[in-house]
Amino acid sequence: MSVVLETKGLTKSFGGLVAVDDVSFQLQKGELLALIGPNGAGKSTCFNMLMGQLPPTAGDVYLMGEQITGLKPRQIWRKGVGRTFQITATYSSMTVVENVQMALLSHHKDIFRYAPRAHKMYHAEAIALLEKVGMAEQAERHCAVLAYGDLKRMELAIALAHDPALLLMDEPTAGMAPKERVALMQLTADIVEDQQVSVLFTEHDMDVVFAHAHRIMVLNRGALIAEGDAGEIRNNPLVQEVYLGGGTLFAEEDTHA
């Protein structure tokens, strides 16, 4: 197995507050790795540093051995990293398929072309991607009218458009009904299986995490406190204390809905 993503001593402080504290981990090819932790543990900050939205205070990020610290999101994307957001942002003035086509246009470096008709470009490829997430029949709909779950699936299709080696998914199932959550994560797991993509995701729903993650990391107050498979994490006293101390069990905790 080869290492796709690696962080060494990743740290972010805002003023005096250390949001992410010396986080180091590795992600293997084809692995579905979950990053969990209570609210404010630093998961999103961590994600934002991986994707270049935030510069780290210290530490480095390596993608397939290459240091990518400090690169801009669009440069990291070009190196083969896809990302979905906790709060989905789409191009609300476009159709579903056009949203996907945008990613393909960017991937094929066609953004600065002025003559061709964009809606005809990479249409078949976009439909194929939508088929993968089960959205093909909704391809021509205006994305502003989509149901939330469909939007998330569309986002996944977009993230896969440039055939990434790594997918970063921030709370992929937030705001979805339990049934939809399972379906979306199953879809993700299938894709990981299929294409040997690596996935790092954060998640609140422990059922989702325990059912699908190959490996789980627990973040608390910016620091990694545990790592292991579902069983190990469940039985880790430190993790239990964090979650119990936070007043919650491994249950529904949908504050982001």
Next chain:
Amino acid sequence: MKRSTFLRGLAVTAALGMLPMAGFAQDTIKVGEINHYKRLAAFAGPYKQGIELALEEINAAGGVLGKPLEFIFRDDQGEPGEAIKIAEELMSREGTVMLTGSILSNVGLAISSFAGEKGYVYLASEPLADSLVWAAGNKYTFRLRSSTHMQASMLAEAAAESGANTFATIAPNYAYGKDAVAAFKAALLKLKPDAEFVAEQWPAVFKIDAGAEVQALERAKPDAIYNVTFGPDLAKFVREGGDRGLFEGRKVFGLLSGEPEYIDPLGDEAPEGWTVTGYPWYDLKDGPGGDFVAAYQARYDDYPRLGSMVGYMTAQTIAAALTKAGSTETEAIRMAFEGLNVDTPVGPIVFREADNQSTMGAYVGTTALRDGGGVMVDWAYKNGGDYLPTPEEVKALRPAE
């Protein structure tokens, strides 16, 4: 040129429907008058009344070339581009024989350039810019009113005799203000080479910060001040300057400041003892000037402004030119304008062949308060011809034909 009469009829109907101001399509000689009726209503209104008074007199006396003379008044919003479009419409669709109008120099310049290019005669009635007949002059453009150069030279003459040695100027920060200061300086230094200019203030036009300007002028401690501000700027300047004692013991020379348009809104706060150019209609009792004042007051129950007289003279001039031309063909009118003599309320004037500028002059006098308002006293009419460069000098100023 035979086109569908239906379409033409439609166009005419549409044109009439759109033109509530246009007169009858009868057999009159039409002149296109373009002005800023809306934007400078306080100035354009009396001007238009002056034209209408003259037209009534001319037409009562049988019109010109046996036909009634008619002006078509159009509003350009003070926009040069709009004025050109209207000029085109007047000449190509309304059947006007020539153009006149404008108060703002930039609009006048735009119409002038257009007229020169298309070969239409344009009588610039009120714009003051020197370049209109000199640097940007052309053979189709004639100017009636005495220009910035002429009026500034008149004041410079008075300034040279005033005994003042150091001068400060205050003028709106745009072309008219700059021309007015440059002309005054040049004329004064010619007459009094040791005159010294110790401060130049340039408030943005209609946005004067009067308190600050007055402080800056006071700081330079000049013997005399040359003022070019007008309108609301003048009111603020006079008030702040009066309050802060700027004018005490100083000579002030005010361009246009004595025109009723500018001095009347100041009411009893009008400055006293300024040497100004203006229009003392209240003292004009006899001769053609007095006759005009009397006729105007009888007709409108209002007193004439300077613009009223310029409007009156505009219509007189055009009637004289058409009569002299004996035709409404452009070339004939243009030729008629060259060297044209007109008898006007200020006396006879001539349109110089060298630069198409008329010799209309200006009244120069001293301001005083009378019955709670500003007036000019000890005034004299200065003939504009005496303040113009010679035809030889002018030749160098105008572009080659």
Next chain:
Amino acid sequence: MEFFVAQILTGLANASSLFLVACGLSLIFGVTRIVNFAHGSLYMLGAYIGYSLMQVLPGGVGFWGSIILAGVAVGIIGVLIEMLVLRPVYRAPELFQLVATFGVILVIQDLTLIIWGPEDLLGPRAPGLRGVFRIMGEPIPKYDIVLLVITPFVALGLWYLITQTRLGVLVRAATQDREMVGALGVNQVWLFTGVFALGSALAGLGGALQLPKGGADLLMDFNILAPVFVVVVIGGMGSLPGAYLAAIIISVLNVFGVTYLPQSTLVLMFIVMIVVLMIRPYGLFGREEVAGEHGQVGEPEDPIKPASSRARLIIALGIAALAFLPLYGSSFSQVLATDVMIFCLFAASLHFLLGLGGLVSFGHAAYYGGGAYVAALLVTHLNSSMEIAFMLAPIGAGLAALAIGWVCLRLTGVYFAMLTLAFAQLLWSLVFQWGDVTGGDDGLVNIWPSDWLNETTVYFYFTMLFAIGGILVLRHIAHSPFGYALRAARDSKRQAETMGIDTHKVQLLAFGFAGLMGGLAGALFVFSKGSVFPNELEIARSFDALIVVFLGGVKTLAGGVVGAGFFKGIEETLTRFEYWRLVMGLLIIGVVILAPNGIVGSLRKFVRRLRGVSEGEGA
């Protein structure tokens, strides 16, 4: 030293009215997010109403009573404007209200002219306050001292209102988070009305209070607008302390500018604004504008589609009808059509930026006038041929747009818009001031096309080729990958960046491209008129384009062109009537209320409703 103190006192006195008007504007913006362009008109009304009251009410009590009553009266007018004009359009797309307030300006201008006449009114003196106090030997008008003293009290009163009362709590809450006010169970509608009334009253107070220092005239509304916006932006939109500080900074700097750099009177405040925004992008006390956080973005835009074959046929027929105009129309109708086409291209170039890019430029005249001036300068100073000048004009305008865009794109939202305005003003001042080269406001004349073009019909075809060609190119680019990327950057910058799109580059290029097309329109303009003057660079010209784009429909591809054609045609007809601004203003307000999606957008909605299509999938 004495002189220095006297200057500062003069500056502080000048700051008084400026602060009152500016804090009203800031307050209104902070709570309602409305950029109230009619604020200058309210100031003007305050002056006129105050003047009339002072003619009736005698003595000192009458004078001060008149000022307060003028404030109250303008506050009531503000309530009427808010209820009749703005309330119906709160749900409309962002900045659409701005267009409504522009309509209000026109209406108030004509009503003022009708009621008070065209003559400037000299403001009455404050009883007992004629003359000066000597402060360190320097004469300071007594009324200046009074203003100096009053302003901090008004500021303190407002501060008390905002920080210590329940109304203030609501206002602050609304400034920070609109949703929260709703959650507090407050009737947001009446809060908006109340704030608008207060802001208007402050403007009216400012207008009446400056009477003894000047008077009332019909140019006051526009003249105060620029400085007031500069003050509000420098202070930070929505911040009262910011407005106070900025009013003082601008006024005092201006006094020193007048003394030490007398020629600076046109540009000083815009330079200050640019400098402040470079250092603090959201003004001294402002905070970042987050697009859409105020719930004013309106419905998402429909997906765009290439025109259907039927639409193409209609467009082709329209172009053909235009092409045959010389056969059935008069020479003047061709002149008119030339004007309209040039304006349509100008509007379309702004619409490209505004509609597709979501970049609200308040200074688009910089490129239109800029293009015209590039051509005119080349002809005047280098004697270049018309053809060369015509080609270089759009390039010059495009390069200017790239440079200005590069600076402005660091900012977002209203601050971005104001910075584009500041640069346009800077360019205007440069042209206005630099008389030796640009002719100042006497402009550049005799800029006529080459002989082969110098005939109305030929130039009409020439314009048609470039204007309609330009519009079609713009439209084509909207459908190209670049056009899509521009919309993507507008819809979600974050998403676009995480998909490898360099949004800054996309937006900058769009800026340059819109500038290029604006410059092309300017070049067509200058050779059609034969002259160019600084008014082609004025704020008013920028707003002509802005208004028609909004009225035509920002969120539609055809909006800019349709709006431009429609309003240019209407203006052509209306300006022949005396009180055309009143009618035009009412018409704009009418369109804003009846067609909140613009003419094209609302028509499309209407058609769709007729067809019974519910989702966003209609053409």
